[in-house]
Amino acid sequence: MAICVVGHSNPDTDSVTSAIALATLLNAQGQEAKACMQSAVDNLNPESTMVLERFGLTAPEEVTDVAGQDVALVDFSDIGQGPANLADANVVTIVDHHKIGDVTTNNPILFRAEPVGCTGTVLNKMFKEAGVAIPKDIAGGMLAAILSDTVNFKSPTCTEDDKVAVSELKVVAGVDDTEALFMDMLKAKSSVDGVPAKDLLFRDYKDFDMKGNKVGVGQLELATIDQVAAIRDDLVKAMEEVKADGRHSVLLMLTDVVKEGTDLVVLSDDTALIEGAFSGKLEGGSMWIDGMMSRKKQTVPNLQNAFGC
Ligand code: MG
Ligand code: MG
Ligand code: MG
Numbered sequence: 001m002a003i004c005v006v007g008h009s010n011p012d013t014d015s016v017t018s019a020i021a022l023a024t025l026l027n028a029q030g031q032e033a034k035a036c037m038q039s040a041v042d043n044l045n046p047e048s049t050m051v052l053e054r055f056g057l058t059a060p061e062e063v064t065d066v067a068g069q070d071v072a073l074v075d076f077s078d079i080g081q082g083p084a085n086l087a088d089a090n091v092v093t094i095v096d097h098h099k100i101g102d103v104t105t106n107n108p109i110l111f112r113a114e115p116v117g118c119t120g121t122v123l124n125k126m127f128k129e130a131g132v133a134i135p136k137d138i139a140g141g142m143l144a145a146i147l148s149d150t151v152n153f154k155s156p157t158c159t160e161d162d163k164v165a166v167s168e169l170k171v172v173a174g175v176d177d178t179e180a181l182f183m184d185m186l187k188a189k190s191s192v193d194g195v196p197a198k199d200l201l202f203r204d205y206k207d208f209d210m211k212g213n214k215v216g217v218g219q220l221e222l223a224t225i226d227q228v229a230a231i232r233d234d235l236v237k238a239m240e241e242v243k244a245d246g247r248h249s250v251l252l253m254l255t256d257v258v259k260e261g262t263d264l265v266v267l268s269d270d271t272a273l274i275e276g277a278f279s280g281k282l283e284g285g286s287m288w289i290d291g292m293m294s295r296k297k298q299t300v301p302n303l304q305n306a307f308g309c
Contacts, residue, residue: 003033003092004069006060006083007119008076011037013048013148013185017141018074018119019060021134022095025123026072028132033072035060038083047148050188054181055140055173075119077101095122097149117162118149124165139172144185151257152182186223186257197234201242201252208300210307213248217303219295221255225263228254236265236285243267249274251303254286255293262292264299277306 005023007015019035026033037044037060044052044059052059067085072093078101079086091105096113114122120142127134134142146166150158153166170178192200205218222228228235235252243250249268256262265286268274280287292298 001032001070003031003072004036004063004066005033005072005074006036006038006063006066007074008078008081009038009083011039011048012045012075013051013141014119014145015075016044016048016060017051017057017138017145018095018123020057021120021123021127021138021142022072022074022093023060024135024138025127025130025132026093029130036063037061038063045189046191047185047189050185051141051144051148054184055137055144057137057141073103074123077103077113079103095119095126097122114161115159117155117158118146118165120145120149120169121159121162121165124169125161134169134172136173139169140175143169143173143175143178144181147178147182148185152179154257154260183223183258186221187227190220190222190227190257192220192227192231197231198238198241200228200231201235201238206295207247208303210248210303211309213307214246215303215307216242216247216250217253217295217299218251219253219255219262221257223256223258225254225256236267239265239267251299253292253295253299257293260293261288261290262299263288264292273306274303277302 003026005019007019016037019037023033023035040062041059063083065084066089069089070092071089074095077094077096091103093110097116097119112122124142143166146162150162166178175181200220201218207214207216239250239252252265254263263286266274266282271282275282278289280289
C-alpha cells in the first residue's frame with residue numbers, strides 16, 4: 001500500500017508541493033508513496049493552481065479519509081487539520097515547520113520539524129542529505145512554496161535557511177527572476193476579476209464589538225491597489241449595505257503587499273474617531289497607512305484603543 005503523503009486542510013502551496021516533493025523523495029528511497037491533498041483539483045486555491053501549471057506539476061489526488069492507511073504528513077501535525085480518521089491511520093513520517101501538534105504514533109517515526117519559513121526548505125535539506133537530485137519541476141514547486149510562505153522573505157518567519165534554499169532551488173528549477181515569480185503568484189492569489197464586490201468584501205472579513213458598537217473590518221491583500229481601482233465604487237457600495245445593517249463602522253483594508261502598506265477605506269458614524277485611531281486624515285473616504293499589513297496586530301488594537309475598550 002502506497003504511503004499517502006498529505007498536507008493540511010484548506011491546502012496552500014506549501015502543503016501541495018511538499019506532498020509532491022516528499023512522495024518523490026520516498027519513492028527515490030524505495031518506499032512506495034503518492035502525493036495527496038485535501039482538496040479537489042477544481043477547488044484548489046488560485047495561487048497553487050497557477051504554480052502547478054507554471055511548473056508542469058500534476059495535482060496531487062484528493063484524499064478525504066485515511067482510516068487504516070499509511071500516511072506521511074507535511075506542513076502540519078494537528079489532527080484537526082488532517083483528513084478524516086487521521087487518528088486511525090498509521091503515521092509513518094512527518095515533515096513540518098509549525099509548532100508540534102497532537103498527532104501520536106505507536107512506533108518510532110521520522111519526525112523532522114524545523115523553525116524555518118517553509119516545509120519546502122526542510123525538504124530541500126532532506127533531498128541533499130539523501131543524495132537525491134530534485135527533479136526540475138518539483139524544485140520549481142518547492143521554490144514557489146518558500147516564496148509564498150515567507151511572503152517573498154518579508155514575513156518575520158523567514159530565516160537564512162529559506163534564503164539559501166531559494167538560491168539553490170531557483171538554479172535547479174531554471175527560474176532567473178524569483179521576484180517576477182512571486183508577483184505572478186500574488187496576482188493569481190489576489191485576483192478580483194469577475195468577483196462580485198460583496199464577495200470581495202467578505203473574502204476575509206470579521207465583525208468586532210467595540211464598547212457596544214459593531215465594527216466590521218475586511219481585508220484584501222493585493223499586488224497593487226490598482227487591481228481594485230475599477231471596482232472601488234462597487235466596494236464602497238457593498239460597505240454601505242453592510243454598514244446599514246446596524247454597524248457603527250465598516251473598514252476595508254486594501255493592503256498593498258509590495259509597498260507594505262494599506263489604503264484604509266472607512267465608512268463610520270464617527271470618522272474623526274477612526275482618523276484618530278490611526279493618526280491619519282481621510283481623503284475621498286480612505287487614508288494610506290504605511291506599514292499596515294495585519295488586521296490582528298495593527299488595525300484592531302488601534303480601534304479598540306480609540307473606542308476605549
Ligand atoms: Mg501551510
Ligand atoms: Mg508551510
Ligand atoms: Mg501559509
